[in-house]
Amino acid sequence: MHADFxxxxxxxxxxxxxxxxxxxxxxxxKSYRDDESIPLFVNKVYSDNTQLQYAxxxxxxxxxxTGRRHANSHLVSGHSIxxxxxxxxxxxxxxxxxxxxxMGSDDECRYLxxxxxxxxxxxxxxxxxSDGYVAEWIVDNLPGAxxxxxxxxxxxxxxxxxKIGEKDYSPSTGxxxxxxxxxxxxxxxxxxxxxxxxxxxxxxxxxFEVYPKSIGASDRNSTGCPRRVHDVQDxxxxxxxxxxxxxxxxxxxxxxxxxxxxxxxDLDDGAMLTIPYTYSVxxxxxxxxxxxxxxxxxxxxxxESSKIHWLAILNSLFIAGxxxxxxxxxxxxxxxxxxxxxxxxxxxxxxxxRLRRKRPLGGSRxxxxxxxxxxxxxxxxxxxxxxxxxxxxxxxxxTGWKLLHGDVFRPPPHAGLLAPLIGSGxxxxxxxxxxxxxxxxxxxxPSFRGGFVSVGVGLFVFAGLFSGYFSARVYKTFGGLNWRxxxxxxxxxxxxxxxxxxxxxxLFVWAQASSTALPFxxxxxxxxLWVFIQLPLVSAGSWYGYVRTGPWEHPTKxxxxxxxxxxxxxxxxxxxxxxxxGLLPFAVIFIELLFVFKSLWQDKSGxxxxxxxxxxxxxxxxxxxxxxxxxxxxxxxCAENYHWWWQSFYVGGASAAWVFLYCLWYYFTKLxxxxxxxxxxxxxxxxxxxxxxxxxxxxxxxxxAYAFVRRIYGAIKAD
Numbered sequence: 264m265h266a267d268f269x270x271x272x273x274x275x276x277x278x279x280x281x282x283x284x285x286x287x288x289x290x291x292x293k294s295y296r297d298d299e300s301i302p303l304f305v306n307k308v309y310s311d312n313t314q315l316q317y318a319x320x321x322x323x324x325x326x327x328x329t330g331r332r333h334a335n336s337h338l339v340s341g342h343s344i345x346x347x348x349x350x351x352x353x354x355x356x357x358x359x360x361x362x363x364x365x366m367g368s369d370d371e372c373r374y375l376x377x378x379x380x381x382x383x384x385x386x387x388x389x390x391x392x393s394d395g396y397v398a399e400w401i402v403d404n405l406p407g408a409x410x411x412x413x414x415x416x417x418x419x420x421x422x423x424x425x426k427i428g429e430k431d432y433s434p435s436t437g438x439x440x441x442x443x444x445x446x447x448x449x450x451x452x453x454x455x456x457x458x459x460x461x462x463x464x465x466x467x468x469x470x471f472e473v474y475p476k477s478i479g480a481s482d483r484n485s486t487g488c489p490r491r492v493h494d495v496q497d498x499x500x501x502x503x504x505x506x507x508x509x510x511x512x513x514x515x516x517x518x519x520x521x522x523x524x525x526x527x528x529d530l531d532d533g534a535m536l537t538i539p540y541t542y543s544v545x546x547x548x549x550x551x552x553x554x555x556x557x558x559x560x561x562x563x564x565x566x567e568s569s570k571i572h573w574l575a576i577l578n579s580l581f582i583a584g585x586x587x588x589x590x591x592x593x594x595x596x597x598x599x600x601x602x603x604x605x606x607x608x609x610x611x612x613x614x615x616x617r618l619r620r621k622r623p624l625g626g627s628r629x630x631x632x633x634x635x636x637x638x639x640x641x642x643x644x645x646x647x648x649x650x651x652x653x654x655x656x657x658x659x660x661x662t663g664w665k666l667l668h669g670d671v672f673r674p675p676p677h678a679g680l681l682a683p684l685i686g687s688g689x690x691x692x693x694x695x696x697x698x699x700x701x702x703x704x705x706x707x708x709p710s711f712r713g714g715f716v717s718v719g720v721g722l723f724v725f726a727g728l729f730s731g732y733f734s735a736r737v738y739k740t741f742g743g744l745n746w747r748x749x750x751x752x753x754x755x756x757x758x759x760x761x762x763x764x765x766x767x768x769x770l771f772v773w774a775q776a777s778s779t780a781l782p783f784x785x786x787x788x789x790x791x792l793w794v795f796i797q798l799p800l801v802s803a804g805s806w807y808g809y810v811r812t813g814p815w816e817h818p819t820k821x822x823x824x825x826x827x828x829x830x831x832x833x834x835x836x837x838x839x840x841x842x843x844x845g846l847l848p849f850a851v852i853f854i855e856l857l858f859v860f861k862s863l864w865q866d867k868s869g870x871x872x873x874x875x876x877x878x879x880x881x882x883x884x885x886x887x888x889x890x891x892x893x894x895x896x897x898x899x900x901c902a903e904n905y906h907w908w909w910q911s912f913y914v915g916g917a918s919a920a921w922v923f924l925y926c927l928w929y930y931f932t933k934l935x936x937x938x939x940x941x942x943x944x945x946x947x948x949x950x951x952x953x954x955x956x957x958x959x960x961x962x963x964x965x966x967x968a969y970a971f972v973r974r975i976y977g978a979i980k981a982d
Contacts, residue, residue, distance in 0.1 A: 306399040311934075314941040328341025349712070383531065397424035409472070587890060667826065670905040735805040852918075900972070919954070
């Protein structure tokens, strides 16, 4: 009784710390009083047309932070906010701003600063505007959003971020013009705080909207604000008079007129364009949105897309049901019939086939020593010939997978490579399962910024224990002797290649001065996690799996001399059968992949938050991979090919090849990515994601095939 009380007491003390560790909608509520300062944080700019992000305060054309302290607040302008690992990996660079927001206090116009921008800065601004960059600001953990209304005008939804400028074309010359958004209207929607705090006048924020516009530098009052904020006539164009090389100077003795792109502009001539920045603040009450549901506005067209998600699930269920029927026929009729026939015609003793000799009905042998002459002796020989013929016919009947009992468990070539891959695959299985579970429970959600990546890295490192265990057991089952070498292979093969690829890509991103580049301290921290935490966990799992547990037992013994494999049909050969087998798992997930790709590459201002659908599709995917592997392995064994170890791994992960081809199709038909580095990042990340997916599903296929083979040959031995 006292022990239960102590456990309950410890649990109650942990609840507040867990609530502070991560955000679950409806739990962590921040309320504000009238005139209380509300901090506004600036983060980064990003675009759907490129994979490079940039810290907002690193842009040469925005107001730099002044370093002043906000009233009634400990926050200092320009101060960097501590970030978790996921936020750093996703390119966040969050800092406090100079914008003053006080709960309930409207301000039609407030002057921020006037910033002088050089030609080089203007060129940079034009490039970002042309690529469609949007800025991400944060208030009360909500990203600033652009508000939209559905086509039927029944529902409002948000797109995170706001454009930093606009591009249009001059009606007179037809040349492009670029306008900077130098005035922002900030609308904060609030409602009364729930519970007792609301009774005392506390308020909570349920929406943060940003409406940018471009206002010319002329016609302003003494405070720097435009005289007409709402009725804007002219925007602020990013333009300075050209100082390009003139034709007579460049070609003094020729009448040649060079095209505009050949003319050279001096970007460092000292010319400046002054950009005044102002903003407006409005607080509006909104009782229609509950605080716990305020993120729902960011899930674009969730109600309409749910129909497509259900279609994806029905498509997946149809394919999985068809495969289940095929596997059921194989297990219930074909294999069971083979086993019964095998048990009837012969038995397995010590891994060898012994056939029962068949006698004709009513036939009898002459007793030993009885003399028979003439026809009787010939009849006796005929009986013996019939027995031998019957034995030969029985041997002919035993064909296909039944003949491989002495070779089916022969260790595969390159077993020392396959075992670490299986260990790393199980590591990914546990990590992915944990992420899906936490996402479905609501622990991982968009408000927990960077949480998905942070928790994923933590689960991956912790799952090194399972990686070492499964790798060591498979390695010992293959007859491996040097388990310490296998441990190092498991700990360094896949994680090492992953870290090396990220490091090489990071060099290219560093050269672009993008916030997507990982700082050196983060890389050192990841290396420390790898060496000082994951490596000991892999070693502990390997020791337990190899020393304490031992190998899996096989139901039949392996012959000393390998059996010759007959000629295989063209469709059963390696690459053809693998690619064909990968089509079915790909058909299960390709509809859901459209939503994932859209969230990752095409519409970064939206959020993918339908993990319930994703979990269901993932479960059906695993069932499909299991069933496809069983069918492919059975067909291979029936063709008397006992090299199923690597083949089952390839078949399980074959859909990764189709997913990568799907990425290529998506890149050339849906995306508008510009620049070499951005394209390289897309293909590299796509290849990496497909490799992870293939390793995960390949491991599931391998373990499924291993369990299937042990089951059917174990049934023969039992009979």
